[in-house]
Amino acid sequence: MTSAMSDLPKVQCIARARIPTVQGPDIFLHLYQNDRDNKEHLAIVFGENIRSRSLFRRNAGETQEERMIRGAYVGKLYPGRVKADVDEKQGLSLSFDEKTGELVVEPNTTWCDKDTLVRIHSECYTGETAWSARCDCGEQFDRAGKLISVEREGDIVGGNGHGVIVYLRQEGRGIGLGEKLKAYNLQDLGADTVQANLLLKHPADGRDFSIGRAILIDLGISNVRLLTNNPDKVAQVEQAPYLHCVERVPMVPLSWSGNHKDGIHSKEIEGYLRTKIERMGHLLQKPLTLHTNNDTNHQSTPIA
Numbered sequence: 260m261t262s263a264m265s266d267l268p269k270v271q272c273i274a275r276a277r278i279p280t281v282q283g284p285d286i287f288l289h290l291y292q293n294d295r296d297n298k299e300h301l302a303i304v305f306g307e308n309i310r311s312r313s314l315f316r317r318n319a320g321e322t323q324e325e326r327m328i329r330g331a332y333v334g335k336l337y338p339g340r341v342k343a344d345v346d347e348k349q350g351l352s353l354s355f356d357e358k359t360g361e362l363v364v365e366p367n368t369t370w371c372d373k374d375t376l377v378r379i380h381s382e383c384y385t386g387e388t389a390w391s392a393r394c395d396c397g398e399q400f401d402r403a404g405k406l407i408s409v410e411r412e413g414d415i416v417g418g419n420g421h422g423v424i425v426y427l428r429q430e431g432r433g434i435g436l437g438e439k440l441k442a443y444n445l446q447d448l449g450a451d452t453v454q455a456n457l458l459l460k461h462p463a464d465g466r467d468f469s470i471g472r473a474i475l476i477d478l479g480i481s482n483v484r485l486l487t488n489n490p491d492k493v494a495q496v497e498q499a500p501y502l503h504c505v506e507r508v509p510m511v512p513l514s515w516s517g518n519h520k521d522g523i524h525s526k527e528i529e530g531y532l533r534t535k536i537e538r539m540g541h542l543l544q545k546p547l548t549l550h551t552n553n554d555t556n557h558q559s560t561p562i563a
C-alpha cells in the first residue's frame with residue numbers, strides 16, 4: 260500500500276469557494292495544484308460534509324482571516340465573520356490535531372464512510388462551451404450535476420446534494436484542443452474518433468485519471484458510486500489505495516430516451532457513440548439507430 264500511495268500524484272487544494280448556481284444548489288468549487296503538471300484541476304463538491312484534507316490543514320502562523328480567504332472555513336461566510344473554524348450562526352466548528360494541524364474527522368459526519376456519487380470528467384471545450392454536437396460531454400456534465408444535486412447528504416433533507424465532479428484539464432482525451440480540432444477534420448474526411456487520434460500519432464485515449472484519484476482521496480472519499488459508461492475508469496478507480504468503486508451508475512445518452520426533443524441529435528454523435536461502444540469497450544447496451552450516408556433512410560443496428 261505504501262508504494263502504491265507514493266505512485267499517486269501529490270495534490271494540494273489551494274482555494275475553495277461557494278458558487279451559487281443558476282439552477283439547483285450552491286456548490287463548492289475546489290482548485291487543486293499537483294506535482295505532475297501545471298494545470299488547474301478542479302473538484303466540484305456538492306454538500307458541506309465533504310472536506311479536503313489539504314485545504315483544511317492548519318498552516319503555521321496562518322490567521323483565521325487567511326483561512327477564510329482561501330476557503331478553509333466551516334458553514335457559511337457572512338459580513339463580519341472573524342473565525343474560519345467556527346460558524347457561530349450555524350453552531351458548527353472544526354477541530355484539529357494540535358501537533359500536525361490536520362483536520363480531525365468527526366465521527367458524527369457522514370462524509371468518510373458514505374457511498375459517494377462521483378463523476379470523473381475530462382474538460383471538453385467544444386462540448387461544454389461551444390455547443391458541439393460531435394460528442395456528449397456537455398450533456399454528461401449537466402446530468403452528473405443534476406444527479407449529484409439531488410443526492411441526500413446523511414439525514415439532511417432538501418440539502419445541497421452529496422457528491423463530487425472531479426474536473427480534469429485533459430482536453431481531447433489528453434491531446435489538447437489544437438490536436439483535437441485536427442482530429443475533427445480527419446473525422447470529416449472519414450476517420451472515426453479512434454482512427455483520427457492514431458493518424459495524428461496520439462494514443463486513442465491519452466487520459467490519465469491518477470490526479471482524479473488523488474483528489475478523491477484528498478476529499479476523504481473511499482466508497483465511490485461512479486457515474487460512467489467507461490470500464491477503464493472503473494478499473495482506474497479500483498487501482499488506487501483507499502478507493503473502492505461500489506457501483507457503476509450508467510450515463511445513458513438522453514437522445515436514446517425515445518423523445519426526439521431530448522439530448523443531442525446529429526450524425527456525428529451517433530458515430531462518436533458507436534466508436535465508444537465498438538472500439539473503446541464502453542458499456543452502453545441500448546440499440547443505436549444509425550443513419551445511412553445519404554441520411555434519407557433510417558437503419559436500426561443493435562449493438563450489444
Ligand SMILES: [Zn+2]
Nearest residue numbers: 383386394396
Ligand atoms: Zn467532448
